[in-house]
Amino acid sequence: MSKDEEILEELSEFFKAFSHPVRLKIIINLMEGPQCVKNLGETLDMSQPSISQHLSILRNKGIVGCRREGSLICYYIKDPRVKKLYNLLIKEELSWQEKS
Amino acid sequence: MSKDEEILEELSEFFKAFSHPVRLKIIINLMEGPQCVKNLGETLDMSQPSISQHLSILRNKGIVGCRREGSLICYYIKDPRVKKLYNLLIKEELSWQEKS
DNA sequence: TGATTATATTTTGATATAATAATAACCTAA
DNA sequence: TTAGGTTATTATTATATCAAAATATAATCA
Numbered sequence: 393m394s395k396d397e398e399i400l401e402e403l404s405e406f407f408k409a410f411s412h413p414v415r416l417k418i419i420i421n422l423m424e425g426p427q428c429v430k431n432l433g434e435t436l437d438m439s440q441p442s443i444s445q446h447l448s449i450l451r452n453k454g455i456v457g458c459r460r461e462g463s464l465i466c467y468y469i470k471d472p473r474v475k476k477l478y479n480l481l482i483k484e485e486l487s488w489q490e491k492s
Numbered sequence: 493m494s495k496d497e498e499i500l501e502e503l504s505e506f507f508k509a510f511s512h513p514v515r516l517k518i519i520i521n522l523m524e525g526p527q528c529v530k531n532l533g534e535t536l537d538m539s540q541p542s543i544s545q546h547l548s549i550l551r552n553k554g555i556v557g558c559r560r561e562g563s564l565i566c567y568y569i570k571d572p573r574v575k576k577l578y579n580l581l582i583k584e585e586l587s588w589q590e591k592s
Numbered sequence: 593t594g595a596t597t598a599t600a601t602t603t604t605g606a607t608a609t610a611a612t613a614a615t616a617a618c619c620t621a622a
Numbered sequence: 623t624t625a626g627g628t629t630a631t632t633a634t635t636a637t638a639t640c641a642a643a644a645t646a647t648a649a650t651c652a
Contacts, residue, residue: 399585400513407516411508412640413500429599442641444600463598463649473581480580481573485499512610529629542611544630549609563619563628 406473409455414438415446419469420486422456423478428464506573509555514538515546519569520586522556523578528564 393401410416417436421427427435433443447467450456457470469475493501510516517536521527527535533543547567550556557570569575 395587397513399587400516403582403585404511404513404516407507408511411504411511413497413504416500416504416507430597439642440599441601441643445641448600460649465599476580477577480576482503485503487495487499530627539612540629541613541631545610548630560619565629 405453406455406471409450409453410477412446414442415450416482418443418446418450419455419474419478420482422467422469423475426466426468428461428466430464432467505553506555506571509550509553510577512546514542515550516582518543518546518550519555519574519578520582522567522569523575526566526568528561528566530564532567 410419414436418432421432421435429440429443429447432447433440436443447456447458451458451467453471455469455471455474456467458465458467460466510519514536518532521532521535529540529543529547532547533540536543547556547558551558551567553571555569555571555574556567558565558567560566
């Protein structure tokens with residue numbers, strides 16, 4: 393596979409991370425700051441395994457990172473492109489977010 | 493479904509359009525200007541039905557539009573978010589594109 | 593150590609998406 | 623009207639994704 397093909401593969405994988413409403417929710421929440429899985433689950437009102445599965449997808453793509461903090465595992469946005477994308481296209485669509 | 497849920501659904505569908513390398517290629521080509529299906533097929537070296545299927549996906553999401561021009565059908569970028577996204581995240585990753 | 597809380601992984605079944613081949617539809621020109 | 627070139631649709635099969643349930647792992651605390 394050529395260099396350009398690889399780039400397109402990687403880019404499409406990046407966008408695939410954003411192509412599910414639950415993952416979008418997770419990403420939007422993490423944009424406000426690092427969160428542990430438990431908090432995410434409570435905020436989004438979803439089952440723990442479901443949250444965990446989507447987090448592992450985001451982790452495998454390098455979109456988010458995580459660190460253990462005692463008994464909790466704290467997730468945070470890792471890929472710098474996320475912030476760009478959030479500011480450019482996502483933030484302004486969200487009615488519950490103030491535009492700054 | 494709440495308003496916010498709908499927004500997230502729509503956004504995730506938008507990103508899904510970019511989550512396949514062939515669709516990315518098509519979009520990148522169309523960013524340089526409108527193109528007929530035949531040209532796209534030759535440029536991307538892909539089967540006509542495959543191109544046509546991906547174009548119909550992009551069409552259904554409102555990402556691209558098309559018009560007939562004689563015996564050809566000409567596709568063009570329709571969703572204004574595409575240009576933003578292209579300039580922000582895609583252009584700079586492509587080695588064959590000059591950065592402006 | 594055992595119990596509890598927090599998180600991850602695996603499995604299963606349902607659904608969606610993909611590639612390919614075959615066919616249909618549409619336009620133009622002879 | 624027929625032929626040739628262009629595009630779309632359909633059907634099929636393979637693969638990927640999804641949600642949900644069950645189970646496993648890891649840390650903390652009694």
